[in-house]
Amino acid sequence: MNNGVYSFPVFTLTDEDSxxxxxxMMKTNFIKRVVIVKKKKPIGIVTELDLNQFLENDSTSRTLDQIQLKEIMKKNVITVRNDLDDHLTQCATRMDTFKIGSIVVVDDFGDLAGITTETDISRHYARMFPGKFRVRDYMTDKIVTCRDSDSLHYALDIINKNQISRLIVTDNNGNPKGTITTNDFLRYSQYFKRSLSKVHDELSQLSSEKNKVGEFIRYEILTVEPDDDLATAAELMVNNNVSGIPVIVIKNNKISGIITKSDIVRAFSQVITHGKLLEKYRTFH
Known part of the structure; x- marks a missing residue:
C-alpha cells in the first residue's frame, strides 16, 4: 500500500561512503536526509542536522571525502511496515514521540520500501483537516533568533544547540529580516571544512567566524498570523519547501512565535486520536 503516503525511490548510500x-547528494537533490543501506536493508540515517553538527564539531585535519558515514550516521532507524492502514497516523506518532523528521518504510522482509517525512504528513494534513485548528493552537512561543551581524559559526552553534532547522534573522532592533537554515549551512560548508583531499585549500580567506549571517540570509520571508488556519500554514510550508514560518502580529510587526512542520506532525498525531476518544465517549454516554 502506498497511496502517496510515502516516497520511493529513496536516496541511499552505504556506511563506507563519505x-x-x-x-x-543532499545539495544536488534538495533533500534533508539520506538512508544508509546494506543489502537493501536500512542500517542508518544521516540528516542535515547530523552534517551540520559534524561541520561545527570535527576538529581533525581530515577532509570530508576522507570521513566515512559510519562515523556520523544514526544507527537506531525508526521504521514502519508498508502495509499499515493507518500509515500516516503511525508515522506522525513516531515522529512526534522520537522527535525525528522521517520514518523509514520497510516491506515484509525488512527491505527498504520508502520513506515518510514531515513534508508528507504536512501535505496530507493540509488536505484532510482544513479548519480543524488555528496556528496559535500549535505554534511554539520560544523564538530562536540571531542577528544579521552575527557570525556564521555563531548561528550554526545556535542551530545545533537548539536542535532546530532554521533561525529567524533580525536586525539590531529585533525586526525580522529573513531566515537562515540547515540547508544554507550545507551549501556553504566550505566555510567550515575543506571538502576534497585532492583539492588545494584556496578558501583560507573564508571563515565561519569572519563571515556574517547577513551575507547569506534569505530575505524573502513567509509569515502567518496566530489566527490563521493551521492547514493554510501547512500548505504554505509544503508549497514553498520550508520547514518553518514565523508567526507575526501584524499590528506591530513583532514575532510572537514560529510554526513548523514538526508542529503539524504533532497536530496530525493528535487529531485522529482525539477523534477516536470523542467517538468512544459518545458511545458510552
Missing part, C-alpha cells in the same frame, strides 16, 4: 558524498 560525508562528502552525503553532502553533495
Amino acid at each position: 560525508v562528502y558524498d552525503a553532502l553533495e
